[in-house]
Amino acid sequence: MTEHTEMGVAQIRDGVANGDFTAVEVAEAFNAAVAAASDLNAFIVTTPDSALDAARNVDARRAKGQDIGKMGGVPIGMKDLFATDGTPTTAASHILEGFVPPYESTVSAKLWDAGAGMLGKLNLDQFAMGSSNETSAFGNVVNPWRAKGSDAPLAPGGSSGGSSAAVAARLCPAATGTDTGGSIRQPAAFTGITGIKPTYGRCSRWGVVAFASSLDQPGPMARDTRDCAIMLEAMAGFDPKDSTSLDAPVPEWEAGLNPDLSGKRVGIPREYRMDGMDADVAKSWDDGIAWLKDAGATIVDISLPHTKYALPAYYIIAPAEASSNLARYDGVRYGLRDLPDGAGLQDMYAATRAAGFGKEVKRRIMIGTYVLSAGFYDAYYTQAQKVRQLIADDFAKAWESCDVILAPTCPSAAFPLGDKVSDPLSMYLNDVFAVPASLAGLPAMSVPAGLNRDGLPLGLQIIGKGFDEQGVLNAGLAIEQRAGFTAKPDTWWKA
Amino acid sequence: MSVDKATVTKIASLARIAMSDAEVEAMVPELNNILGWVEQLGEVDVTGVEPMATVVPNALRLREDEVNADPKTGGGVRDKVLANAPAPEHGFFGVPKVIE
Numbered sequence: 001m002t003e004h005t006e007m008g009v010a011q012i013r014d015g016v017a018n019g020d021f022t023a024v025e026v027a028e029a030f031n032a033a034v035a036a037a038s039d040l041n042a043f044i045v046t047t048p049d050s051a052l053d054a055a056r057n058v059d060a061r062r063a064k065g066q067d068i069g070k071m072g073g074v075p076i077g078m079k080d081l082f083a084t085d086g087t088p089t090t091a092a093s094h095i096l097e098g099f100v101p102p103y104e105s106t107v108s109a110k111l112w113d114a115g116a117g118m119l120g121k122l123n124l125d126q127f128a129m130g131s132s133n134e135t136s137a138f139g140n141v142v143n144p145w146r147a148k149g150s151d152a153p154l155a156p157g158g159s160s161g162g163s164s165a166a167v168a169a170r171l172c173p174a175a176t177g178t179d180t181g182g183s184i185r186q187p188a189a190f191t192g193i194t195g196i197k198p199t200y201g202r203c204s205r206w207g208v209v210a211f212a213s214s215l216d217q218p219g220p221m222a223r224d225t226r227d228c229a230i231m232l233e234a235m236a237g238f239d240p241k242d243s244t245s246l247d248a249p250v251p252e253w254e255a256g257l258n259p260d261l262s263g264k265r266v267g268i269p270r271e272y273r274m275d276g277m278d279a280d281v282a283k284s285w286d287d288g289i290a291w292l293k294d295a296g297a298t299i300v301d302i303s304l305p306h307t308k309y310a311l312p313a314y315y316i317i318a319p320a321e322a323s324s325n326l327a328r329y330d331g332v333r334y335g336l337r338d339l340p341d342g343a344g345l346q347d348m349y350a351a352t353r354a355a356g357f358g359k360e361v362k363r364r365i366m367i368g369t370y371v372l373s374a375g376f377y378d379a380y381y382t383q384a385q386k387v388r389q390l391i392a393d394d395f396a397k398a399w400e401s402c403d404v405i406l407a408p409t410c411p412s413a414a415f416p417l418g419d420k421v422s423d424p425l426s427m428y429l430n431d432v433f434a435v436p437a438s439l440a441g442l443p444a445m446s447v448p449a450g451l452n453r454d455g456l457p458l459g460l461q462i463i464g465k466g467f468d469e470q471g472v473l474n475a476g477l478a479i480e481q482r483a484g485f486t487a488k489p490d491t492w493w494k495a
Numbered sequence: 496m497s498v499d500k501a502t503v504t505k506i507a508s509l510a511r512i513a514m515s516d517a518e519v520e521a522m523v524p525e526l527n528n529i530l531g532w533v534e535q536l537g538e539v540d541v542t543g544v545e546p547m548a549t550v551v552p553n554a555l556r557l558r559e560d561e562v563n564a565d566p567k568t569g570g571g572v573r574d575k576v577l578a579n580a581p582a583p584e585h586g587f588f589g590v591p592k593v594i595e
Contacts, residue, residue: 102575200550214550243555312533323510332588334579345593354513362512366522367529369510383536385546392547424525425532441550466551
């Protein structure tokens with residue numbers, strides 16, 4: 001029999017349902033894998049008992065002949081941005097140290113209801129602000145992949161870097177992520193796994209620590225397309241507690257999977273083929289085009305003329321919303337309080353926030369505060385919101401001639417830790433292909449396409465029309481079946 | 496537009512983040528770098544374009560005007576609300592003295 005930790009979501013769920021093995025056996029195997037992988041620093045907190053309790057429940061339900069749920073017996077990792085009742089939730093920031101939520105986020109509650117168990121809380125960029133998992137107050141996550149002939153530690157991507165590293169290293173079959181400007185897709189691409197950001201509003205943001213509310217969207221990260229479809233079904237759904245939650249039924253994405261793309265048109269945005277594009281990235285894009293043709297699709301050239309303005313617009317809108325959202329960390333209601341001797345209320349706010357927030361978080365709060373300040377609001381924020389509309393209009397126009405869009409997920413494979421920390425702009429540019437779909441609220445996923453010259457994974461991105469996760473998943477499945485991506489990182493982290 | 500030390504000090508104060516002189520000094524070129532880059536948005540012709548307020552057509556809902564319309568977001572959970580407060584006092588959030 002396949003080792004439990006080599007199995008994905010569907011295989012575990014079906015195996016437990018059929019009685020091939022028990023949910024407890026699975027949870028024990030993954031708990032052991034997590035315990036042996038501390039070198040990756042993927043988890044902030046591990047919760048082996050929680051995983052075992054959930055597994056015992058599933059086994060008991062099965063013994064009684066009851067339904068075990070869409071995720072029955074599947075232990076998962078939970079990005080530490082989701083509030084979990086009774087388990088510390090930090091957003092990887094000192095300012096939330098000691099915070100133990102007395103409530104459960106909607107998405108995590110839905111997963112537990114579907115029979116999943118929690119292996120632990122996964123590391124991330126602080127407040128999900130970063131593309132390399134180097135802004136966490138709990139240290140860098142290390143990518144399980146290494147370049148051929150090198151043992152230099154690589155970035156796992158960000159902000160969902162703990163999630164991507166843990167899934168790639170087989171510490172969990174799947175994990176939650178959140179995507180504000182690429183935080184599911186870029187780490188998935190950097191670690192050779194699959195991740196989908198659904199249409200904005202599909203998954204509730206209630207109980208997810210807020211970064212940029214008009215962009216934040218939870219989604220699944222797993223080893224393949226089917227596993228993502230299963231987990232997304234369990235996570236999605238209307239939530240009256242989130243004012244931007246979509247009041248729409250959740251489609252049966254798993255049952256609807258179909259890799260036959262006959263009659264479908266795939267758009268190739270010419271603005272994404274940038275000067276000086278990495279040769280291996282360009283080749284994997286060409287491979288993707290050939291695979292989708294082979295699956296029956298027609299390839300069409302499209303134009304998204306405002307692409308180059310997406311990233312600068314994002315770096316006004318996201319910090320603006322962050323500066324407002326993060327005003328709640330004041331040393332009064334929860335988390336850290338730094339009260340210097342004799343300090344008044346205003347000094348306490350300033351001292352607490354200085355001590356609690358990391359460098360990148362402060363930088364973004366400062367940018368956000370500046371672009372929203374009197375006299376600059378129109379020049380920066382209003383202008384960015386107008387450009388955001390033009391970017392959404394570009395996509396709307398593209399849908400007149402295509403059904404999905406194919407592009408690279410990132411401009412490069414995983415880069416070494418430390419490579420870009422001193423240059424925020426070069427770090428931001430990593431999300432150049434991911435941000436446009438975020439600004440337009442569209443579903444988008446990354447699937448592994450192959451390895452580059454250094455033996456590192458590359459991802460291909462599929463962007464779909466709003467609400468058409470099925471079209472995105474189907475194109476992802478068509479690529480997955482033709483890419484035949486079976487490579488795995490060497491398990492150097494196991495002592 | 497670019498920022499100087501005085502502006503950064505003012506922003507830090509608006510953002511309620513204490514910063515040393517050295518930190519302010521280091522932040523000036525960092526912010527100018529980013530602001531200089533986002534200013535390319537100024538070259539986009541946005542004549543007649545409304546600023547985007549929402550990505551999906553979605554009417555904002557109102558909840559029933561009653562306490563505990565949803566028990567999870569309703570009242571009656573004072574102790575839970577205060578459970579994580581650094582200095583709760585007599586069922587309230589405690590803060591340093593504001594009025595002399």
